[in-house]
Amino acid sequence: MKKNALAKLAKDLEAHKSDANVTFVGINTTVGANEKRIRAEVDEFNLKPFAHVLDSTGMISSAYGVSWKVLLTVVMLDAEGKVVGKRSLDGSLPEAKGILADVKIPSGAEKAAYLFSQQQFNLMEQELAKLPPGAEIKGFREALKKKIEDYTKKRVPELAAAADANPLNVYHEALAFVKAFPGAKEAGAAQSLANKLAGSPEAKKEVEADKMYHPGVAPELAKVNSEAAYDKKVKPIMAGYLQRYGDTKFAEAMKAVHATLFTKEK
Numbered sequence: 001m002k003k004n005a006l007a008k009l010a011k012d013l014e015a016h017k018s019d020a021n022v023t024f025v026g027i028n029t030t031v032g033a034n035e036k037r038i039r040a041e042v043d044e045f046n047l048k049p050f051a052h053v054l055d056s057t058g059m060i061s062s063a064y065g066v067s068w069k070v071l072l073t074v075v076m077l078d079a080e081g082k083v084v085g086k087r088s089l090d091g092s093l094p095e096a097k098g099i100l101a102d103v104k105i106p107s108g109a110e111k112a113a114y115l116f117s118q119q120q121f122n123l124m125e126q127e128l129a130k131l132p133p134g135a136e137i138k139g140f141r142e143a144l145k146k147k148i149e150d151y152t153k154k155r156v157p158e159l160a161a162a163a164d165a166n167p168l169n170v171y172h173e174a175l176a177f178v179k180a181f182p183g184a185k186e187a188g189a190a191q192s193l194a195n196k197l198a199g200s201p202e203a204k205k206e207v208e209a210d211k212m213y214h215p216g217v218a219p220e221l222a223k224v225n226s227e228a229a230y231d232k233k234v235k236p237i238m239a240g241y242l243q244r245y246g247d248t249k250f251a252e253a254m255k256a257v258h259a260t261l262f263t264k265e266k
Contacts, residue, residue, distance in 0.1 A: 023077040026052045027066055063221065063257045077260065103143045106136045116144055121180070152177075152184040160193055167203030168210065168250055209245035213254055217241055221258075230261065 053060050064083055066073045076085035105113045108131055115124035124144070131137050155177060163170045174194035178187050197203040217237055224230045238258060245251040 024074055025064070025077065026074050027061055027064065028052060060253075060257055063261065082261075100143075100147075103140065103147075104136075106131075106140050108132075109137065109140055112140075112144075116147075121148065148181070148184075152181050152186050156186045156189045156193065159190070163193065163197060164202070166249075167197050167200065168206035168248075171197040171203055171207055172210075205245070206248050206250050209248040209250040212245065213241065213250070217254070221261075234258075 061073075064075050064086075066075060066086060073086055075083050077083060100113055100116070109128070112124050112127040112131070115121075115127055128137065128141050156174075159170050159174055159177070171194050174190045174197070177184075177190040178194070181187055181190075198207050217234065220234050220237055221230075224234055238255075242251055242255060246255075
């Protein structure tokens with residue numbers, strides 16, 4: 001999460017902390033985000049009452065009707081667990097400048113900076129190619145390249161170190177790395193790590209649980225908009241799914257997400 005975005009979350013939480021029937025959930029899909037980093041930022045901005053989730057699969061985003069392409073979205077839930085508000089908290093030039101605090105953004109390169117902050121690196125390169133050549137643009141491109149290289153160099157070792165503790169998340173993060181940085185020299189190592197985890201006893205069933213949720217449960221969930229419809233159409237399918245995959249961490253996470261969707265008022 002970006003500091004500017006977290007500052008906005010802190011402001012929203014302060015404004016609505018007395019609303020007993022309102023709950024905020026921050027959904028983060030940023031490539032490279034991890035629990036340790038999020039916890040540090042939550043502590044920094046005193047957001048401990050605020051729920052944050054790292055959505056490496058897109059299923060949580062789907063359940064809340066949030067675009068997985070948006071790196072950070074905050075959703076507001078009412079007492080019944082229904083989404084009553086959403087706000088994207090990234091995508092602005094000020095936040096791009098926050099990420100690039102040590103890099104001067106040349107005039108005309110604002111869109112490229114924004115695309116960098118969105119991790120749309122291919123589009124960023126296309127945008128940079130449109131700019132007139134010059135030393136300032138060349139220096140800016142080199143600075144961005146170095147930032148990407150610094151990140152990719154350390155990211156795969158981080159993932160490998162976390163594989164035993166959370167194989168499914170690392171599997172998805174490794175695939176996300178390959179997709180985001182196909183030209184990086186570390187992409188091969190990331191793909192190998194994903195392949196290894198997909199076949200390991202520790203992750204095999206987790207990966208299968210993830211893959212089976214997509215065609216089996218998610219499409220039906222997207223069709224319902226009431227608790228009655230959920231109970232009739234989705235609950236039986238989810239019960240069968242949990243019977244087979246209920247012992248996986250992924251299924252447990254999806255069960256928790258489903259529990260927040262249509263919560264009866266006690």
